[in-house]
Amino acid sequence: MTALDVAGPSAGSAEDVAARAPRRAFPAERACAVVVLVAMLIFSVWSLSMLDFSWGNIQSSWNIAVKVFSRMGPISLPGPEDLFSLIGITFGIVVLGTLAASLISIPVALLAAANTTPAPWLRPVGRAIGVITRAVPDVVLALAFSLTFALGSPLPGIFALGIHSIGMISKLFADAIENSDDGPRLAIRAAGGSRAQEFWSGVFPQVLPSWIATALHRFDINLRGSAILGYAGVGGLGYAMKVAFAEFPTGYGRGLGIACVIFVMCVVLEIVSSTIRRNLLGVQPLGRGLGDRIVRAATKNRPAPAQRVAPRGEVDVHRMLRRPWTRDRVRDTSWTATGLLVVVAAWFLTDIDFSQVQWQFVPRTIESFWPPDLGSYSFADFAQAMLVTIQVAFAAALLSLVFSLVFGSLAARNVAPSGGVRNTFRVILVIFRGVPELVLAIFLIMVTGLGNQAGVVALAFGGIGLLGKLIADSFEEVPNGPERALTAAGASRAQRYLAATWPQGLPSLIGNSLYLVDTNIRSATILGIVGGSGIGFYLTNASTVLTLHGQVTTLVLMVIVTVLAVEGVAAWMRRVFR
């Protein structure tokens, strides 16, 4: 009331101000974006209800899981000789697949990077190769390749990982090339170097660390996913686990034992690769796995190690021809030698036998994927299946969003009522992220037949860990001036959260949620392959029979279109809500 008294002498002035105040501008594009967001939210709620996510249903699933656990035998392992051979095969497949993808990624990234592409029209080609290889799940590739190989052969796995991983590696590598310093390249061009020389002498040495780091990071991801490849008949631990889980109840103990081996292997190798990435390459590991986090925590306050000492003693031109064995050179050389040894070992461990390849099938296999067709199904069948997969993705994203808004907010320093609450919720989020997709997949396998609900739970669980952390981080990063201003004006904690923290954090919240939907669609496809639901069910069926490969193409195209659509919407939203 006092404000009004000061503002004007007469009672009519408030109305006067209201009349003179400008109308709130609401641009059409922003309105559209809000409508789309609300539509997506409604779709998610509808998806959740369509998937029969009732409490009774969850309880009966839980009962089945309990029954399964109570009837299975004790956890056991295969004999040491078998076990080591299985570990060797899985390790070898992942090493060789990742290596192949890393090598192929160099030319792909070269095309895709704005500053190295030979011609502007080749740039979309390079980007498209990345997008397509990323959109086709490695399991689908493995299933398709398995026709040309004997069952349990490592080669389909190597090819599948080799192709699928190109997407991520070439994208990150192209970004690194675009972010590299243009100067050294210019200097080499000015000295008369050719385009190839410009790249290999001027650009590649700059991006080599990021290339190796990306490859190692992808190695971790591929190792985590290698269990799923077993379901496509690729040899190694995953296949052994699948065979074990096929025998109920006697095989379940062995299957769980193998799952534990895979889990331990993932964590150990992730620690190794994180250590290399940090110490050798000076790249802070940013992955969400347990190993990455252990290395991050252990090296938190230590700066990257300093570099080299100068060679001492008499210098003359001829003596300097011999490069001195400084500590750095010894280190670099021994790491290179170790890397080569690992690759050679991987080659022998996988025991690749090219005579296994039925070469006469190769052209026919490739040919069989074209043209795309529907087989005996109608498009409506496929669309219905795709819809189920999208529903799973959205429903899981909604569950993740609701829980991670609570967890993530309370894990943010500027929102949590006390340091204790913040730390508690940080730990909770760490636990959520620590459970790898693998364990969730196994949970799914154990309770096979539950299909979609189990898939949603598995995806939502992992999503809370990821989104909760991203929300907590983005809330902590908002400029804290407005919060201080509201505190000074006497606002309560909740008022401050809603009026200052929330509006500032909203754009990144929207972006991160859409990112989650994007990854969920890919994961839901894969879970569908394992659990036999959604579009994954049709993919599994179609990819194991040569004459049905046209359907695989149709289905994969549908997945690609969906993923691209979500990515496009996400990019648009990020722009509108910036």
Add this chain to the structure above:
Amino acid sequence: MNSTTISPVIRLSGVSKDFGSTRALSGVDLTVERGEVVVLLGLSGSGKSTLLRHLDGLELPTRGDVEVLGRSLPKLKAHELRRVRARVAMIFQQFELVPSLTVLENVLTGALARLKGPRLGLWAYPKQLKLAALTHLDRVGMLEKAYERADQLSGGQQQRVAIARALMQSPEILLADEPVASLDPESSAQVMRLIREIAADDGLTVVCSLHQVDLALGWGDRIVGLRHGEVVLDTPAMGLSKSQVMEIYGRVATSTAELSAIESELRDAEFAAQATDGIR
């Protein structure tokens, strides 16, 4: 082809360069004789860098002709242009060494135009080239740093390595784009002296852009002033009177505010020059 004996080595006639709607160079005529040491003087944005980049074919003129070592650059095919570039060395304000490579390998990249195919790693270069690279490093006083990473060196050291890389081309022309703008006064003096010595010993033609008048005076044979992409000054650098120096400032400056800024800079520079006893 006997183009090497043709004099002058650089001839620009009516060169204009547009970047979109902005004109970087406008009707530049310039002739440089073999063995001349020319300073391009001008404030930032006056077109010095663009002009230098034209001399190495890194930019091609919108109008006019650039003739370097007897070849008209706009008419050359890509591989012919590379052959001209091999004979013209360039050093940069930011040195532009590959940070993660050793000093020696950085110097060796100066020889890439003579080699076929891409190279990565010291083992990829022939021994006699390595020997030559070490000799050049010795000449710029950086021999003992041959196997250090380029990004471990100070700015002045990096620029000396860049000069060794330029020498690796056995160039006939040396282009220097603000070579000391990122260096402290002492390193600046060392680098400028080094360039001058090498130019004299090897009979190089040098075109060096600078924005500090005090560095330009008494260093080159000739000063060419640029303003708004036009040549506004072309004078011998030796034996200038104080009034002539003031006129140079007046020509390259675009406003009285800039002029007074330059004047105060000149006073500081004189002060510094008295302290370090000049560049030469």
